[in-house]
Amino acid sequence: NDTAPLFTEKELQTAAWIRDAARSDNLSYKILESLTTEVGPRMAGTPGDARAVAWAEAKFKELGFDKVWKEPVTYPSWTRGIEKAEIVAPFPQPLSITALGNSVATPKNGLRAELVEFANLKEMMAAPDEKVQGKIVFINHRMQNSNEYGLVVPGRSAGASEAARKGAVAIVIRSVGTDNHRFPHTGVMQYAPGVAQIPAAAMSNSDADMVARMIKRGKPVSLKLELSSAAAGTYTSYNVIGEMTGSELPNEYVLIGGHLDSWDLGTGAIDDGAGCAITMAAAEFIKRNGLKPKRSIRVVLFANEEQGLFGGKAYLAAHQNQIAQIQAAAEADLGQGPVTKMASFVRTEALPLVKQMHSVLAPLGIEPGDNNAFPGPDMGDLRMAGAASFGLALKADDYFDLHHTPDDTFDKIEPARINQAATTYAVFAWMAAQAPISFGSGQELLKAAKK
Amino acid sequence: NDTAPLFTEKELQTAAWIRDAARSDNLSYKILESLTTEVGPRMAGTPGDARAVAWAEAKFKELGFDKVWKEPVTYPSWTRGIEKAEIVAPFPQPLSITALGNSVATPKNGLRAELVEFANLKEMMAAPDEKVQGKIVFINHRMQNSNEYGLVVPGRSAGASEAARKGAVAIVIRSVGTDNHRFPHTGVMQYAPGVAQIPAAAMSNSDADMVARMIKRGKPVSLKLELSSAAAGTYTSYNVIGEMTGSELPNEYVLIGGHLDSWDLGTGAIDDGAGCAITMAAAEFIKRNGLKPKRSIRVVLFANEEQGLFGGKAYLAAHQNQIAQIQAAAEADLGQGPVTKMASFVRTEALPLVKQMHSVLAPLGIEPGDNNAFPGPDMGDLRMAGAASFGLALKADDYFDLHHTPDDTFDKIEPARINQAATTYAVFAWMAAQAPISFGSGQELLKAAKK
Ligand SMILES: [Zn+2]
Ligand SMILES: [Zn+2]
Ligand SMILES: [Zn+2]
Ligand SMILES: [Zn+2]
Numbered sequence: 001n002d003t004a005p006l007f008t009e010k011e012l013q014t015a016a017w018i019r020d021a022a023r024s025d026n027l028s029y030k031i032l033e034s035l036t037t038e039v040g041p042r043m044a045g046t047p048g049d050a051r052a053v054a055w056a057e058a059k060f061k062e063l064g065f066d067k068v069w070k071e072p073v074t075y076p077s078w079t080r081g082i083e084k085a086e087i088v089a090p091f092p093q094p095l096s097i098t099a100l101g102n103s104v105a106t107p108k109n110g111l112r113a114e115l116v117e118f119a120n121l122k123e124m125m126a127a128p129d130e131k132v133q134g135k136i137v138f139i140n141h142r143m144q145n146s147n148e149y150g151l152v153v154p155g156r157s158a159g160a161s162e163a164a165r166k167g168a169v170a171i172v173i174r175s176v177g178t179d180n181h182r183f184p185h186t187g188v189m190q191y192a193p194g195v196a197q198i199p200a201a202a203m204s205n206s207d208a209d210m211v212a213r214m215i216k217r218g219k220p221v222s223l224k225l226e227l228s229s230a231a232a233g234t235y236t237s238y239n240v241i242g243e244m245t246g247s248e249l250p251n252e253y254v255l256i257g258g259h260l261d262s263w264d265l266g267t268g269a270i271d272d273g274a275g276c277a278i279t280m281a282a283a284e285f286i287k288r289n290g291l292k293p294k295r296s297i298r299v300v301l302f303a304n305e306e307q308g309l310f311g312g313k314a315y316l317a318a319h320q321n322q323i324a325q326i327q328a329a330a331e332a333d334l335g336q337g338p339v340t341k342m343a344s345f346v347r348t349e350a351l352p353l354v355k356q357m358h359s360v361l362a363p364l365g366i367e368p369g370d371n372n373a374f375p376g377p378d379m380g381d382l383r384m385a386g387a388a389s390f391g392l393a394l395k396a397d398d399y400f401d402l403h404h405t406p407d408d409t410f411d412k413i414e415p416a417r418i419n420q421a422a423t424t425y426a427v428f429a430w431m432a433a434q435a436p437i438s439f440g441s442g443q444e445l446l447k448a449a450k451k
Numbered sequence: 452n453d454t455a456p457l458f459t460e461k462e463l464q465t466a467a468w469i470r471d472a473a474r475s476d477n478l479s480y481k482i483l484e485s486l487t488t489e490v491g492p493r494m495a496g497t498p499g500d501a502r503a504v505a506w507a508e509a510k511f512k513e514l515g516f517d518k519v520w521k522e523p524v525t526y527p528s529w530t531r532g533i534e535k536a537e538i539v540a541p542f543p544q545p546l547s548i549t550a551l552g553n554s555v556a557t558p559k560n561g562l563r564a565e566l567v568e569f570a571n572l573k574e575m576m577a578a579p580d581e582k583v584q585g586k587i588v589f590i591n592h593r594m595q596n597s598n599e600y601g602l603v604v605p606g607r608s609a610g611a612s613e614a615a616r617k618g619a620v621a622i623v624i625r626s627v628g629t630d631n632h633r634f635p636h637t638g639v640m641q642y643a644p645g646v647a648q649i650p651a652a653a654m655s656n657s658d659a660d661m662v663a664r665m666i667k668r669g670k671p672v673s674l675k676l677e678l679s680s681a682a683a684g685t686y687t688s689y690n691v692i693g694e695m696t697g698s699e700l701p702n703e704y705v706l707i708g709g710h711l712d713s714w715d716l717g718t719g720a721i722d723d724g725a726g727c728a729i730t731m732a733a734a735e736f737i738k739r740n741g742l743k744p745k746r747s748i749r750v751v752l753f754a755n756e757e758q759g760l761f762g763g764k765a766y767l768a769a770h771q772n773q774i775a776q777i778q779a780a781a782e783a784d785l786g787q788g789p790v791t792k793m794a795s796f797v798r799t800e801a802l803p804l805v806k807q808m809h810s811v812l813a814p815l816g817i818e819p820g821d822n823n824a825f826p827g828p829d830m831g832d833l834r835m836a837g838a839a840s841f842g843l844a845l846k847a848d849d850y851f852d853l854h855h856t857p858d859d860t861f862d863k864i865e866p867a868r869i870n871q872a873a874t875t876y877a878v879f880a881w882m883a884a885q886a887p888i889s890f891g892s893g894q895e896l897l898k899a900a901k902k
Contacts, residue, residue, distance in 0.1 A: 037668075091488065182634070207860075409658075411657050411661075
């Protein structure tokens with residue numbers, strides 16, 4: 001196709017310059033240091049949430065973004081409270097557990113019942129009700145590697161209601177995580193409508209191994225569980241947005257970002273302070289170096305991803321008539337990098353441009369992907385509404401060791417890794433902003449998205 | 452010296468057979484599985500302590516030891532209680548901390564004061580009193596590797612009293628540990644007589660990094676600390692002892708063992724369930740295979756090592772007139788192995804025998820050591836009293852990642868590592884029991900020990 005619009009040689013040179021020059025930049029690392037030190041935990045609806053919003057607004061301004069604003073996001077909030085569990089018989093031992101997000105409380109002073117173990121959610125669902133009735137269900141599903149999140153996570157999100165349907169009094173799961181440390185992994189769960197709501201908690205992999213060893217001895221194993229977690233009313237937080245305004249097509253924009261909220265146990269360094277820092281630094285690098293993108297580059301730090309993608313939904317609601325203005329969307333929410341692959345979701349005419357973008361990025365160790373990209377959790381609904389999307393896949397081999405645990409802290413961040421990711425986002429954002437044609441957001445991609 | 456008494460060729464063959472046959476044994480792993488699953492945490496003076504004693508007595512009998520008995524060990528006990536800390540200004544964040552063993556409580560509802568940071572204990576001791584007066588001292592001494600325990604641990608053991616001498620209201624230290632996880636490491640501390648007793652706690656390495664980053668910003672950093680730890684009266688536990696009785700010299704014995712108590716945060720897998728399991732399995736292997744040692748092999752599981760070597764002191768007090776009966780002493784208290792070196796502390800005439808012992812063990816990857824061995828914490832006073840000693844050095848490169856934390860759990864144990872250690876102890880115990888001459892315990896080594 002020799003008439004396909006392409007990036008000019010000069011544009012390619014500028015993109016290559018960004019790729020090489022940004023590698024020695026340290027801004028993403030510094031932004032993340034600031035967020036984790038000056039804000040720390042920022043679970044949706046807590047005082048840390050409000051502090052994070054204030055931090056983000058101030059940081060965007062400090063970094064010289066042309067426009068900085070907030071858009072409200074309202075959601076039901078939840079508080080953690082007390083969380084304790086101990087095996088009371090036959091071998092008394094305390095466990096390291098944490099409540100799952102949205103879990104109801106146990107009765108005050110806890111509940112006590114026999115454990116019934118299942119290898120995974122499906123096995124529990126196939127069991128006769130009598131086996132579960134009056135018991136605490138223990139889903140002992142080991143997540144072997146980072147590809148198994150989707151496989152294992154239903155035990156966390158849907159396990160409580162499925163157990164309650166069979167008469168269980170509570171559910172405790174092996175943490176959905178790949179580490180071998182004694183940290184429980186929290187994460188959100190949902191109650192199915194019309195089903196009794198039973199308390200739900202996760203224990204560390206170390207504890208799950210131990211409990212399984214006890215159960216293997218063949219005597220009934222009894223657990224005492226005490227949670228005081230509770231729903232806590234409606235809260236309004238904000239998507240915090242910073243924009244570098246385009247010089248030629250200011251109303252079209254490249255959409256990047258991460259989610260600003262974290263779980264409360266750690267300081268949200270990899271989930272998802274890293275995504276916020278990577279994308280803020282990417283946009284700032286372009287501006288600081290005097291490059292003037294044709295289209296705008298918009299960085300959105302989404303509110304409350306963790307408890308139900310509330311920020312992403314609010315963003316779509318507020319901008320649903322402007323999907324065609326989104327040149328390309330790509331969220332960073334899988335840790336500190338590096339980026340290992342670039343997939344796209346663009347109209348056919350734009351594929352030669354994607355190929356050129358990949359050629360610039362390939363020296364960073366980035367493989368080409370397909371044209372069916374998913375842009376990230378908070379932008380998934382935008383894609384469904386027809387937004388052109390990119391999937392800049394972050395290396396996640398250690399991500400599920402840390403995520404949703406107390407161990408998600410800044411000391412785990414390696415400057416070279418996060419900087420490669422920020423560099424990749426800078427090249428991506430610049431090239432998408434400069435592209436000679438639209439990537440196809442709107443009606444054209446809406447059909448493809450619905451397939 | 453061609454008249455030196457040596458092991459016979461047949462004895463060497465038997466020792467080599469043990470070395471090769473025990474490698475495929477799995478008993479040490481199984482014993483440790485049992486202790487960590489059926490007892491778990493067993494801090495001195497707690498119900499877990501009593502359960503561990505009962506477990507040990509029953510396990511020795513189950514393993515077919517010829518004699519099993521207990522010797523009382525009395526000590527002051529201590530309870531942990533509540534432990535909480537949070538930075539309250541300028542950037543509110545909770546910290547992951549734990550009380551140090553023996554620490555007094557804070558006032559009810561905690562105390563609040565500004566932090567003053569020092570790189571290590573010496574720097575704090577050299578500071579002017581005005582710098583410390585009314586503050587919470589923060590000793591930020593990073594333990595770089597497993598050789599630095601002795602260098603860093605005085606900040607934990609003596610820091611509180613040294614800080615109190617200068618008017619500090621509390622002390623918090625960077626954990627004495629080599630990991631990068633968010634686990635605080637507990638461990639014992641001691642108050643100097645006549646000095647005000649101030650609360651003492653340790654934070655994880657991750658938290659120490661974060662607090663240091665906050666302090667670097669130059670504004671005063673205030674900490675709220677709440678501990679309800681307290682002395683809790685006198686408690687009597689037991690050294691639990693199992694003996695395989697010797698066929699020719701039953702009153703002489705090879706003394707091996709570990710300490711039965713653990714800290715409360717984990718399940719004491721590497722500290723020191725491993726040492727107990729390694730030495731129990733070593734003795735059992737000899738008996739089960741029909742070998743009849745000339746001298747007895749005595750396994751002592753010492754009470755309350757962690758809070759002040761109480762079990763070791765009680766053993767010496769009960770046996771101080773029988774030092775000459777100890778053919779050789781070697782404790783295992785540095786994790787799961789493998790053994791990497793064998794040092795001795797024997798009279799000169801026995802050195803050719805030590806050389807032969809080493810020749811048998813060398814294929815296990817064990818290097819020869821000097822003749823100035825330390826037998827382990829609970830046997831150190833026996834050595835001072837003139838007991839011939841061996842130092843079977845355990846590989847400790849990951850030991851201080853885990854020890855004294857919630858993460859000291861059975862899932863960290865690798866069968867091949869612990870089995871090599873049990874094999875080494877079996878060979879050592881057998882050869883020491885068969886040796887044609889005494890290794891010199893008593894008057895002969897007492898002089899050397901005092902040098
Ligand atoms: Zn996330
Ligand atoms: Zn998350
Ligand atoms: Zn120990
Ligand atoms: Zn210890």
